[in-house]
Amino acid sequence: MVRLVASGNSLGEASQLVPAAGRVGYLLSVYYEGSERKAVAKLYDPESGEIFHVPDWTGHRPYLLTDARPEEVEELAGRLAARIAGYAPSEKWDVVRLRKARLTRVETKDPLAVGGDRGGGLRELLGRAGHQVWEARIKYYESYIYDVGLIPGLPYRVSEDGRLEPLIPDDVKLPRLAHTLSDEASRRLMEDIARILEVRAPKMRSVALDIEVAAAENQIPSVKEVRHPVIAAALAGDDENEVHLLRRGAPEVPGEIDGARVVVHESEAELIRTVLDKISRYPVVFTFNGDGFDMPYLAKRAQELGVNPRPIRLERDRALLDTGVHIDLYQLYSNRSVQVYIFGGKYLGTTLDEIAQAIVGVGKLEVGRDFTSIETARLASYCYRDAKITHMLGNVLDGRLIDLLMLFARLSKLPLEDVARLGISQWIKNMVYFEYRRRDWLIPNKEEIILVRGAETYSRALIKGKKYMGAIVLEPVPGVHFDVHVMDFASLYPSIIARWGVSFETVNCPHTECRSNRPVEGLPHWICTHDEVGLIPKLIGVLRDLRVGWYKRLARDRSLPEEQRRWYDVIQSGLKVLLNASYGVFGYENFPLYSPPAAEMITALARKAMTTALRIARELGLNVVYGDTDSLFIKGASEGDLRALERRVEEDLGIDIELEKHYRYVILSRLKKNYLGVRDDGTVDIKGLLGKKRNVPDLVRRAFAEVIDILRSVHDPADFEGARREIKEKIREYVNRLRNREFSLEEVSFRMVLTKPLKSYVKTTPQHVKAAKMLEARGTRVYPGTVIEFVKTTGRQGVKPVSLAKKEEVDIQKYMEIMKTTFEQILDVLGIDFDEVAGGVSEEGLAAYF
DNA sequence: ACGCGTAAGGA
DNA sequence: TCCTTACG
Numbered sequence: 001m002v003r004l005v006a007s008g009n010s011l012g013e014a015s016q017l018v019p020a021a022g023r024v025g026y027l028l029s030v031y032y033e034g035s036e037r038k039a040v041a042k043l044y045d046p047e048s049g050e051i052f053h054v055p056d057w058t059g060h061r062p063y064l065l066t067d068a069r070p071e072e073v074e075e076l077a078g079r080l081a082a083r084i085a086g087y088a089p090s091e092k093w094d095v096v097r098l099r100k101a102r103l104t105r106v107e108t109k110d111p112l113a114v115g116g117d118r119g120g121g122l123r124e125l126l127g128r129a130g131h132q133v134w135e136a137r138i139k140y141y142e143s144y145i146y147d148v149g150l151i152p153g154l155p156y157r158v159s160e161d162g163r164l165e166p167l168i169p170d171d172v173k174l175p176r177l178a179h180t181l182s183d184e185a186s187r188r189l190m191e192d193i194a195r196i197l198e199v200r201a202p203k204m205r206s207v208a209l210d211i212e213v214a215a216a217e218n219q220i221p222s223v224k225e226v227r228h229p230v231i232a233a234a235l236a237g238d239d240e241n242e243v244h245l246l247r248r249g250a251p252e253v254p255g256e257i258d259g260a261r262v263v264v265h266e267s268e269a270e271l272i273r274t275v276l277d278k279i280s281r282y283p284v285v286f287t288f289n290g291d292g293f294d295m296p297y298l299a300k301r302a303q304e305l306g307v308n309p310r311p312i313r314l315e316r317d318r319a320l321l322d323t324g325v326h327i328d329l330y331q332l333y334s335n336r337s338v339q340v341y342i343f344g345g346k347y348l349g350t351t352l353d354e355i356a357q358a359i360v361g362v363g364k365l366e367v368g369r370d371f372t373s374i375e376t377a378r379l380a381s382y383c384y385r386d387a388k389i390t391h392m393l394g395n396v397l398d399g400r401l402i403d404l405l406m407l408f409a410r411l412s413k414l415p416l417e418d419v420a421r422l423g424i425s426q427w428i429k430n431m432v433y434f435e436y437r438r439r440d441w442l443i444p445n446k447e448e449i450i451l452v453r454g455a456e457t458y459s460r461a462l463i464k465g466k467k468y469m470g471a472i473v474l475e476p477v478p479g480v481h482f483d484v485h486v487m488d489f490a491s492l493y494p495s496i497i498a499r500w501g502v503s504f505e506t507v508n509c510p511h512t513e514c515r516s517n518r519p520v521e522g523l524p525h526w527i528c529t530h531d532e533v534g535l536i537p538k539l540i541g542v543l544r545d546l547r548v549g550w551y552k553r554l555a556r557d558r559s560l561p562e563e564q565r566r567w568y569d570v571i572q573s574g575l576k577v578l579l580n581a582s583y584g585v586f587g588y589e590n591f592p593l594y595s596p597p598a599a600e601m602i603t604a605l606a607r608k609a610m611t612t613a614l615r616i617a618r619e620l621g622l623n624v625v626y627g628d629t630d631s632l633f634i635k636g637a638s639e640g641d642l643r644a645l646e647r648r649v650e651e652d653l654g655i656d657i658e659l660e661k662h663y664r665y666v667i668l669s670r671l672k673k674n675y676l677g678v679r680d681d682g683t684v685d686i687k688g689l690l691g692k693k694r695n696v697p698d699l700v701r702r703a704f705a706e707v708i709d710i711l712r713s714v715h716d717p718a719d720f721e722g723a724r725r726e727i728k729e730k731i732r733e734y735v736n737r738l739r740n741r742e743f744s745l746e747e748v749s750f751r752m753v754l755t756k757p758l759k760s761y762v763k764t765t766p767q768h769v770k771a772a773k774m775l776e777a778r779g780t781r782v783y784p785g786t787v788i789e790f791v792k793t794t795g796r797q798g799v800k801p802v803s804l805a806k807k808e809e810v811d812i813q814k815y816m817e818i819m820k821t822t823f824e825q826i827l828d829v830l831g832i833d834f835d836e837v838a839g840g841v842s843e844e845g846l847a848a849y850f
Numbered sequence: 851a852c853g854c855g856t857a858a859g860g861a
Numbered sequence: 862t863c864c865t866t867a868c869g
Binding site for chain 1 (some may be wrong): 864869
C-alpha cells in the first residue's frame with residue numbers, strides 16, 4: 001500500500017498530497033500540526049533540494065504521567081474529560097528515589113489538554129488536587145521525537161507504509177576504543193553516538209531575507225501594530241540576489257543595484273507575495289532578527305492585505321517556515337556557547353553591524369533613520385546590504401556553520417530550528433531526556449531533585465552572591481621565567497564527572513551503604529557506588545573519549561580525504577562545546593536537572609585534583625611558578641620529572657595530567673590570570689593582559705602588539721638587553737603620537753557593549769551608558785547588544801560617542817594613564833619604568849605640550 | 851538565560 | 862564600596 005504524505009503548505013488550504021514512499025531525506029525537524037492533531041516530520045530531500053513532510057504514522061498522542069489512578073483523573077477532569085484519549089499503566093524507573101514507579105499514563109487528544117496555558121490543563125488540575133505529575137512540561141514534538149526515537153539531522157527513507165526508517169551506512173567505522181570500555185551501557189552509548197555522527201551533513205541551498213518598512217525617524221516599527229507598508233525586501237541567495245521595491249511616486253530606479261536585480265512592484269501585496277514565493281524555494285532561510293521582526297511583520301502585513309502568509313508559520317516568539325528551516329542568526333549568534341566556542345569571542349555585541357564587521361569584515365550601510373524620505377536607490381542598497389551580510393553570516397566557516405547545527409541536532413535530538421534558537425542548557429537537557437525515555441526512566445521534576453537530594457551547598461564562594469566555591473588560582477611568581485612546561489588536566493570537569501560519576505543522579509543517593517563514599521573531605525555529599533546508577537557521567541565520559549581518543553585524531557589524519565577530515569573537525573569541535581558546558585548546567589537555577597550539590601562536588605574535586613598535582617610536583621622538587629584551575633606552570637623541569645608527575649598523579653587520582661605546551665619563556669605579573677608566554681615556535685600566548693582586551697583603544701592595542709613583536713625575538717636572558725631598549729623606543733614613539741594628537745578618533749575609541757536597555761541603568765551611569773544617551777538624544781537607536789564606541793574627552797561629561805566627538809576634545813592625560821596601566825602589566829617585570837620612559841607623562845608631559 | 855574567579859575603571 | 866564589563 002502506498003501511503004500518501006502531506007507536502008507543501010498546511011495553513012488551512014487543502015493539503016497537497018504526494019506519495020513519498022521511497023523518498024530519502026534528512027530529518028530537519030518535527031512540529032505539531034494543529035489541523036491534523038499530529039506530529040509531522042520535516043525532511044530535506046538532497047536529490048531535489050526540496051522539503052517534504054511525513055505525518056505521524058504511529059498513532060502517537062500527547063500524555064502525562066501521574067500517580068493518580070484513572071478513576072481519580074476521570075473524576076477530576078470535568079470539562080477536560082472529553083479531551084482525554086485514554087489511560088495506560090506505566091512502569092518507570094524513578095532516578096531520584098532509585099526505585100520503580102507505577103504510574104498512570106494519561107493520553108490526550110491534543111497537547112494543550114496536558115499543559116494548556118492559563119492553568120486549564122490536566123497538569124494544573126491534578127497538581128491542585130494534590131497528585132504528582134511528571135513529564136507534563138515537555139513540548140509535544142520533543143516528546144514525540146523521544147518516543148519514536150527520531151534523530152534530527154540523520155537521513156531517513158520513507159517506507160512503503162509511510163514510516164521513517166533510518167538510513168545509516170553499514171560500513172560505519174566504529175571507534176576501537178569502544179571495545180576497551182568495560183561497561184555495557186557506555187559501550188552501547190559510544191557505538192550509537194559514533195554511528196549517528198559518521199554521516200556527513202548535506203549541503204543545503206540558502207537565502208537571506210531582510211525587509212524595510214516606511215517608518216519615519218521617530219516611529220519604531222512594531223510587529224504588534226503593522227501600520228507601515230513594507231517598502232523593500234532583499235533576498236541574497238546562493239543563486240539569486242534581488243531587491244524588491246514598492247513603487248512610491250515615480251522615481252527612476254536602475255535595473256541593478258550593487259549586483260542585485262531590482263524589481264519594482266506596483267502594490268505591496270504583490271511585493272509580499274513575490275517574496276514569500278521566492279523564500280519558499282529554499283530549504284534554509286536566514287534572517288537577522290526574523291523571529292522578532294521580518295517574519296511576523298511580513299505575515300501580519302500579508303494577512304491585512306488579504307495575501308496568504310504561507311509559508312510563514314507564526315508562533316508566540318518565533319517564526320517557522322513550512323517550506324524550509326528559518327534560522328534567525330540574531331538568536332544563533334547571541335548564544336553564548338556559539339559566541340565563545342565557535343567564534344572564539346571575535347564579536348563583542350550582538351547587532352548585525354557588529355557581528356558582520358567582526359566575522360566577515362563588512363558592515364551595514366549608514367543611511368539614517370527616516371525610511372519615509374530616503375532615496376529609493378539608497379534604500380535598496382541598504383536593504384540589500386543587510387540581506388547580503390546576513391547570507392554571509394549564515395555561510396561562514398566555509399559553510400560549516402550549518403554542518404555544526406546539524407551535528408548539534410543529532411547530539412541533542414532537537415529540531416534544527418530549536419538548536420539555532422535555544423541555549424546550551426536546553427541542548428543538554430534534551431540529550432538527557434531522549435536517553436531517559438529510551439530506557440523507560442522517569443524524567444524527574446526539578447523540585448523533587450532538590451527535595452530528595454538536597455539543594456544545600458557547604459563551600460563558600462569567594463565572590464559575593466555566588467552559591468559555592470570554584471576553582472583554585474595559584475599566586476603567580478612574578479618575573480621572567482625561561483623553559484616553562486605547562487602541564488594540564490585535559491577537559492578536567494568532564495573527566496571528573498566521568499571518573500567519580502558525579503551528577504544529580506548519583507549525588508546523595510538514598511542507599512545507606514553509599515553514605516560513606518565521600519571523595520572530598522570537608523563536603524558532606526556522597527556519591528552512589530552502584531555502577532548502573534547515573535546516565536550523565538557515562539554520557540559525558542563517552543563524549544569526552546570520542547573527542548580526544550577518536551575524532552581529534554581523525555581530524556588530523558593525513559591519510560583521510562580533506563573533506564572527511566573537515567567533517568571530523570566539525571565533530572570534535574562540536575563535542576567540545578557540549579563538554580565545556582556539562583558541569584556549568586548543574587549549577588544553573590533554570591536547568592531542569594539543577595543540582596547544587598553535584599556542581600559543588602565537581603569544583604571541589606577539581607580543587608582536589610589541583611592540590612594533589614601541586615603536592616606531587618613539589619615532592620618531586622619541581623618549581624611551580626603558576627597554575628589556574630587545571631594547569632601547572634613548571635619551570636626548568638626534565639622530561640623524566642614530568643613523566644614521574646604524570647604517573648604519580650594518574651595513580652593518585654585516576655585522571656590524566658599531561659604536557660600541554662612548552663614556553664621558551666613566560667612573563668608573569670603579580671596578577672592572577674595575567675601572563676604572556678612565548679612558545680618555542682615564536683607564537684605568543686597572552687592571557688588577560690589589558691593590551692589584548694578588545695575594548696581598549698586600537699592605538700593602545702597596536703602599541704602593545706608591537707611590543708609583543710619585540711618580545712617574540714627574545715631567545716635567552718641575554719637577548720632582553722636589546723629588547724628592553726627597543727621596547728622603550730617603541731613606547732616613546734606611541735607616547736609622542738598621543739601627545740601630538742597623531743591619531744584618528746577611531747584609534748582612541750573604547751568599545752563597550754550595552755547589556756541592558758538604557759533605562760535599566762539606574763544605580764550608576766557608566767561611561768558607555770553616558771555616551772549611549774548622547775547618541776539616543778541625537779536620534780540613533782541603541783538597544784541591548786549594541787556596541788557603544790566612545791572617546792574620553794576633557795568636557796564636563798568626560799566622554800563622547802565617537803560619532804559626535806572632535807579630536808581636539810580628546811583627553812590626552814586620560815589616555816596616557818591608560819597606556820601606563822596597560823604597559824605596566826609587563827614592564828614592571830622587565831624592570832622598565834613607564835613614567836621614566838614616557839618622560840614624566842603625568843604632569844610634565846602635558847606641561848610640555850601646553 | 852551553563853558555572854565561578856580575577857581584574858579594571860568609574861560612580 | 863558597588864556596579865559594570867571583559868575574560869580565563
